[in-house]
Amino acid sequence: MNVEELIRKYNVPAPRYTSYPTVPLWEQDLIREQHWMHIVNRAFEESNQEKGISLYIHLPFCESLCTYCGCNTRITKNHKVEEGYIDAVLAEWRMYLNQWNEKPVIRELHLGGGTPTFFSPSNLQRLIGGLLNGAIVHPAHEFGFEGHPNNTTEEHLQVLYDYGFRRVSFGIQDLDPKVQKAIHRMQPFENVESVTKAARKIGYTSVNFDLIYGLPFQTVDSITNTIDRVGELMPERIAFYSYAHVPWIKPGQRGYSEADLPDNENKRRLYELGKEKLTHLGYTDIGMDHFALPADELFKAAENRTLHRNFMGYTIFNTDLLIGLGTSAISDAKYGYLQNEKVVEKYKEKVLNGQLAIIKSHAMTDEDLLIKRHILSLLCTGEFCFEPDLLSVLEKGALDQFQVMQKEGLITLEGDKLQITQLGKAFIRNIAMLLDLRLKRSKVSAKPVFSKSI
Structure with a gap:
């Protein structure tokens, strides 16, 4: 063949x-809150002191909808939503803190979305300060966040750097204006270049670019140009994802038709071209969709066979306990999973009333x-x-x-x-x-x- x-x-x-x-194949009977906390405590006791634990914070707000996106988002230009949402996330975190007789050791912390840099630097400061208050930061930690090249400021970068963040991921997808217009993600290369240089100047040691192949109107020329421009900046990591066309789940993808997408064979050619060019630049394929330069910790973890994969994607640590906070966030407590309510209002109502906002769960x-x-x-x-x-x-x-x-x-x-x-x-x-x-x-x-x- x-x-x-x-x-x-x-x-x-x-x-x-x-x-x-x-997630779609989890058992449908919900784990009750008391049972979930028993599962969490078991994983916490096994992992906390030796490995530490991981935190994923879902910040769902975006000012505009990127139509390729499959994430759980809330589109708004009203930044007054920030403070109330942070109150809810910190209230949820306190429910876990109250379960433990010792301080959690935070090994990994990741801010995802949505657009984490939708939040003001001062509100991110309040969020991270609140999360780390009463916790211990592991000396070999990895903190990272997802930033939008158009709205990530030097102040964002500095505030998070001061809390120990050294990794930042920017969603680039494609630099061709026609593709960007179709997916409603207009961001000139100059913005990408500026924020990448700012991150490195401040001291970030690992910059990741998300790229996607298979987008509407994408061609060999657009992929070639995108990766050539990416090569001018040489981020330490590249995530080169296959576009997931799921308009039955994400109606925003109905803004273009399947006729606008590369067919199967052309989509595969785009991947092979991208992979060839990334390899030529010095990147190594270290796992599904991911490439890294030899100096990056993700590459080293792959070489050392310590690479791990969870709801944050590929990571360099396996902590056994990942707590997800915020709407739609998923927790992995080794012996069970839990997903939070996806609707902001329902999530806030439950956690501010002292309840976990459980929508799905599974006992292993x-x-x-x-x-x-x-x-x-x-x-x-x-x-x-x-x-x-x-x-x-x-x-x-x-x-x-x-x-x-x-x-x-x-x-x-x-x-x-x-x-x-x-x-x-x-x-x-x-x-x-x-x-x-x-x-x-x-x-x-x-x-x-x-x-x-x-």
Whole structure:
């Protein structure tokens, strides 16, 4: 089979595996608050002193809608919403602090969105100060945030730097004006250049650019120009994502039609071109969608086989306990997951009344933990071993399909070890799906839920 035939075969809806089970396949019976806190406390006791814990804060507000975006956002130009939202996030955090007999050791902290730099520097100062008050910052911590090139100021950068932030991620997507207009994300290269240089001048040691391939009106020329301009700035990390066209979930994507998108083969060419150019610039493919320069900690974690993946994407630490605060934020407490209410008003009402704003949850089974461990190994190291416990639960059809993938050149099988080949990296989501027992047994169709794998 040539590459085009493989793409036609495997370009099917597939999860991105920031968790296992994936969110649509969580058990529907909600974990009660008391049970959730028991799960959290178990993970806290196992992780806090040795590894520390992670915090993800979801800040959903944006002044305008980027139509490619699949995140949970609230579009408004009213900045009065900032203070009340921060009050709610800090109230939610206090519920967790009140559960613990010792101070949490914060190893990772990430501000996502939405647009975190929608918030004023002074309000971000109040938020971070409130989160760290009563906590211990791990000496080997990593704090990062997502910034919009158009509104991230030197004051934003300095305030967060003073709290220990050294990593910033800017959403670039594509620098072609026609593409930017279609996705409603107009940002000249001059803005990207200015904020990148400002971050480095202040002392940020890791700058990430998010790029997307498969956007409306994207061409070989636009990808070439975008990566050439990115090469002038050489961010330490690049996230090169496949555009997820899910208009049934995100109606804003109906602003353009599927006819405006590159077809499957052209989309794949855009990826191969982008990957080739990034490699030529000195970046290494360190995991699904992610590239890094050799001096960056993400590259070093991949080399040291300590890379981890969770709801924040690829990270350099596995803390076992990730607390998500804010609307739609997801917590991973090793033995269970919880997602918050997605509607700002419902979230605020619950947490300000002293209740967790639970909308979805899942308690892990022993089988879930087994499969999660192997999928994480696949996504973070490119390999896993067919341990007896795994073989006892996998269906024969999955094992047969692994044999087919070996013949196709996507993986190698030697003894009890599976390894992804260079060709197979592009099909890693398809390989992971063969381990996904929840998806196989579910009545939920992957088609209307997940974006295509390639």
